[in-house]
Amino acid sequence: MTRRPNLAVVGATGAVGEVLLGLLSLRQDIWGEIRLAASPRSAGRKAFVRGESVEVLPLSEELFEGVDVALFDVPEEIAARWAPIAAAKGVVVVDNSGAFRLDDAVPLVVPEVNAAAVRMRSRGIVASPDSTTLTMIAAIGALHAEYALESLVVASYQAASGLGRDGTDALRAQLAQVAGTEVGEQTGDLRAVIADHGPFAAPLALNAVPWAGVLTDGGWSSEERTVRDESRKILGLPGLKVSATCVRIPVVRTHALAVHAVFEREVTQEHAHEILRDAPGVLLYDDPAAGEFPTPNDAVGTDPVWAGRLRRALDDPNALDLFLCGDNLRRGAALNALQIAELVAREIAERAAVTDADDARGVAAGAAGAGGSDGSGGAGAGADAAGVGAEGAGTGTDGVGAA
Numbered sequence: 001m002t003r004r005p006n007l008a009v010v011g012a013t014g015a016v017g018e019v020l021l022g023l024l025s026l027r028q029d030i031w032g033e034i035r036l037a038a039s040p041r042s043a044g045r046k047a048f049v050r051g052e053s054v055e056v057l058p059l060s061e062e063l064f065e066g067v068d069v070a071l072f073d074v075p076e077e078i079a080a081r082w083a084p085i086a087a088a089k090g091v092v093v094v095d096n097s098g099a100f101r102l103d104d105a106v107p108l109v110v111p112e113v114n115a116a117a118v119r120m121r122s123r124g125i126v127a128s129p130d131s132t133t134l135t136m137i138a139a140i141g142a143l144h145a146e147y148a149l150e151s152l153v154v155a156s157y158q159a160a161s162g163l164g165r166d167g168t169d170a171l172r173a174q175l176a177q178v179a180g181t182e183v184g185e186q187t188g189d190l191r192a193v194i195a196d197h198g199p200f201a202a203p204l205a206l207n208a209v210p211w212a213g214v215l216t217d218g219g220w221s222s223e224e225r226t227v228r229d230e231s232r233k234i235l236g237l238p239g240l241k242v243s244a245t246c247v248r249i250p251v252v253r254t255h256a257l258a259v260h261a262v263f264e265r266e267v268t269q270e271h272a273h274e275i276l277r278d279a280p281g282v283l284l285y286d287d288p289a290a291g292e293f294p295t296p297n298d299a300v301g302t303d304p305v306w307a308g309r310l311r312r313a314l315d316d317p318n319a320l321d322l323f324l325c326g327d328n329l330r331r332g333a334a335l336n337a338l339q340i341a342e343l344v345a346r347e348i349a350e351r352a353a354v355t356d357a358d359d360a361r362g363v364a365a366g367a368a369g370a371g372g373s374d375g376s377g378g379a380g381a382g383a384d385a386a387g388v389g390a391e392g393a394g395t396g397t398d399g400v401g402a403a
Contacts, residue, residue, distance in 0.1 A: 002349060002352040002353060003032060003352075004030060004031055004032035005030075005031060005032060005068035005069055005344075005345045005348050005349070006031065006032045006033040006034075006035070006066055006067045006068050006069075007031045007032075007033070007034045007035070007067065007068070007069050007070070007071065007341065007345075008034075008035045008036075008037060008063060008064060008067045008069070008070040008071070008086075008091070009021065009024075009034065009035070009036050009037065009049075009070075009071050009073075010037045010038075010059060010063075010070055010071065010072045010073070010074055010082070011037075011038060011071075011072060011073035011074040011096075012036035012037060012038050012042075012047055012056055013036075013038040013039075013042040013045060013047065013056060014038070014073055014074075014164065014165075015161060015164050015165050015168070015329055016073045016096065016329050016333040016334050017038070017073050017334075018047075019329045019330050019333070019334040020071065020073065020334040020337070020338060021036075021047055021048065021049045023330070023334055023335060023338050024049050024050060024338070025048070025049060025050050025051065027338065027342075029050060030342065030345050030346075031345070033066075034049055034050065034054065035054075035057060035063060035067065036049070036054050036055070036056045036057065037056065037057045037058065037059045037060075037063050038056050038057075038058075038059070039058075039059070040058050042056055043056055043057060043058040044056065059078075059082060061085060061089070064085070064086045064089045064091050065089070067086070067089075067091050068091065068092065068344075068345070068348055069091065069092045069093075069094065069341050069344050069345060069348075070083075070086050070091045070092070070093050070094070071094050071096070071337050071338070071341055072093060072094065072095045072096060072097065073096040073097075073333065073334075073337070074096075074097060075097060076097045076098050076099040077099075078097075079095050079096075079097040079099040079100070080097075080099040080100075083095050083099065083100065083125050084123070084125075086124075087123060087124030087125055088124075090124075091124070092121065092124055092125075092126065092344045092348075093124060093125045093126070094125075094126050094127075094128060094337050094340045094341050094344070095125055095126070095127050095128065096128045096333055096337050098130065098226070099127075100123075100125050100127045101127040101129065101130070101226075101229075101230060101233075102229055102230075102233065103123070103125075103127070105122045105123045106121065106123055106125050106126065106127050107120050107121055107126055107127065108127045108128075108129055108230060108233045108234055109126055109127070109128065109234075109336075109340050109343075110129060110134065110137050110138060110141070110234055110336060111281075111336070111339045111340060111343060112138045112141065112142075112279070112280045112281040112282075113137060113138060113141035113234055113235070114141075114234055114235075114236070115343060118340060118343045118344060118347070119347065126340050126344070128333070128336050128337045128340060129230045129234065129336070130223070130226050130227070130230060130332075131158075131162060131255055131326075131328040131329075131332030131333050132156050132158060132162075132212075132223060132226070132227055132244075132246065132255055132257070132328075132332070133226065133227055133230040133231060133234070134305075134326065134331060134332040134333070134336055135156070135255045135256070135257050135305060135324055135325070135326035135328070135331070135332055136154065136257050136259055136305070136324050137230075137231065137234055137235075138279060138280070138281040138282050138305055139276055139279060139282050139305055139307050139322070139324055140152070140231070140235075140259065140261060141234070141235060141279075142275050142276060142278075142279035142280075142282065143261060143263070143267075143272060143275055143276070143320065144235055144237075144263075146265075146271075146275055147263035147264065147265045147267055147318075148263055148264035148265055149235065149237065149240065149261060149262075149263055149264075150240075150241065150262045150263055150264055150318075151240065151241035151242070151243075151261070151262045152231065152240070152241070152242045152243070152244075152259060152260070152261055152262075153242075153243050153244075153259070153260040154227055154242070154243070154244040154245070154257055154258070154259050154260075155244075155245045155247065155257065155258045156212070156223075156227070156244065156245070156246045156247060156255060156256070156257045157208075157247050157249045157251075157255065157256040157257070157258075157296075158212055158223075158246060158247065158248050158249065158255045158328070159249070159251045159252060159253050159254055159255055159296065159328050160200075160204060160248065160250065160251065160252055161252055161253050161328060161329055162212070162248075162255065162328050163199045163200075166198065166199050167198070167199050167200070168252055169198075170196075170197075170198025170199055170200065170204070171198075171204055171205065171250055171252065172252075173198070174194050174198070174203060174204055174205035174250075175205045175250070177193055177194055177205070178190070178193060178194070178205050178206055181193070183206065184206045190203045190205070190206060190207060191203055200248055201248075204248060204249075204250050205250050206250065207250065208247055208248070208249050208250075209247065209248040209249075210245065210246070210247045210248075211246070211247075211248065212224075212246040212247070212248055213225075213226070213246065221246055223244075223246040224244040224245065224246050227242060227244040227246070228240075228242035228243075228244060251296045251297075252300075253296070253300045253301075253327055253328060253329055254296035254297070254299045254300045254325055254326065254327050254328060255296070255325070255326060255328045255332060256294075256295075256296050256323065256324065256325045257323070257324045257325075258321070258322075258323055259320075259321070259322050259323075259324060260313070260319060260320075260321050261319065261320050261321075261322075262316065262318055262319045263318050263319070263320070264318070265318065266317045266318055267312055267317065267318060267319070267320050268312065269310060269311060269312050269320075272310055272312075272320055273286065273310060276307050276310065281303075281304055281305060281331075282304055282305050282306075282307050283302075283304040283305070283306050283307065284307050284308070284310075285298070285306050285307065285308045286307065286308040286309065286310050288308075288309065292308070293308035293309050293323065294306035294307065294308045294323060294324070294325040295325065296325050298325065299325040299326055299327055299331075300327050301327060301330065302327060302330070302331075303330065303331060303335055304326075304331065305324055305325070305326040305331055306324065306325045306326070307322055307323075307324050308322070308323050308324075309321070309322055309323035310322045
């Protein structure tokens with residue numbers, strides 16, 4: 001019987017890592033051993049996965065011995081150093097950081113949109129997109145397949161937890177500072193009360209901060225460029241026109257995006273509804289007359305991207321406007337990475353099954369040859385057949401190594 005692939009989770013104690021462990025306990029159990037790793041300060045802790053308490057190990061080369069797939073959710077500099085080390089040991093790395101997303105030799109994968117790209121990993125690394133991109137790309141990909149996308153104008157409204165636990169803690173602390181006050185009614189009073197902005201560019205409580213990332217050329221933030229660059233790569237549209245404005249809002253979890261999408265072909269609201277209703281990874285929630293449209297709090301803790309407020313543009317029959325919400329820690333990080341890992345695990349299982357079948361045929365042919373009337377010839381045939389079986393096994397091994 002083919003063994004189950006072994007999995008390592010690197011960054012298991014972070015905000016996304018904890019969501020990932022919860023998903024591993026909920027989804028179909030296809031894994032053999034699951035090893036957990038984190039920074040030295042978190043090593044030795046216990047974490048629960050699949051109903052068992054597992055010790056968190058320090059990150060080391062030995063961690064990857066016997067591992068088939070490794071999920072990385074660590075800062076870019078850690079991923080840039082350790083992902084190639086793991087890949088050199090034959091491990092398929094699924095990386096959640098930005099270290100490899102725009103590397104031409106590393107596929108950027110969203111299983112609902114470009115699952116086949118997972119096999120094109122010449123470096124043994126597969127990248128998972130940024131949470132903001134993931135909040136829209138399954139819905140936009142489904143619409144693109146029907147109407148042929150030309151351009152996107154996006155405004156994102158991003159949760160504090162996009163900056164990890166530091167973001168969540170800072171937002172809660174700021175909310176406590178302004179609770180029960182009349183702050184927010186005079187110019188500058190919020191900045192006067194909240195002197196420490198935490199990881200945000202300005203006070204976030206009772207506010208909206210039009211900044212996410214770091215400054216790049218032309219006044220664009222790195223997050224805004226990320227939405228453009230990742231959308232182009234995932235959809236295979238290198239010339240796609242994308243303009244994004246990223247805004248941080250005082251929400252703990254779930255990003256929201258207002259999207260204006262222009263297509264080559266004319267669109268209708270009814271047909272677009274049908275497309276999104278059937279799109280994998282998307283939940284259509286769109287009946288404004290009944291007060292039904294997605295909000296960040298609706299989507300938090302759920303797997304799909306919630307889509308609503310779908311309208312054909314008033315002044316362009318080829319354009320749609322819609323509002324999308326997705327849990328940035330779950331849909332926008334942990335779930336997509338895990339779905340990629342599951343694709344790799346299925347691929348490994350398929351190769352192993354082929355190898356097992358080749359081995360079985362080799363054994364059967366060898367036994368038939370040994371039972372032939374010409375003993376020496378039969379032995380030779382058996383040896384040849386065994387050789388074929390060995391070559392089949394070698395092919396399977398090479399396939400794993402090439403991953």
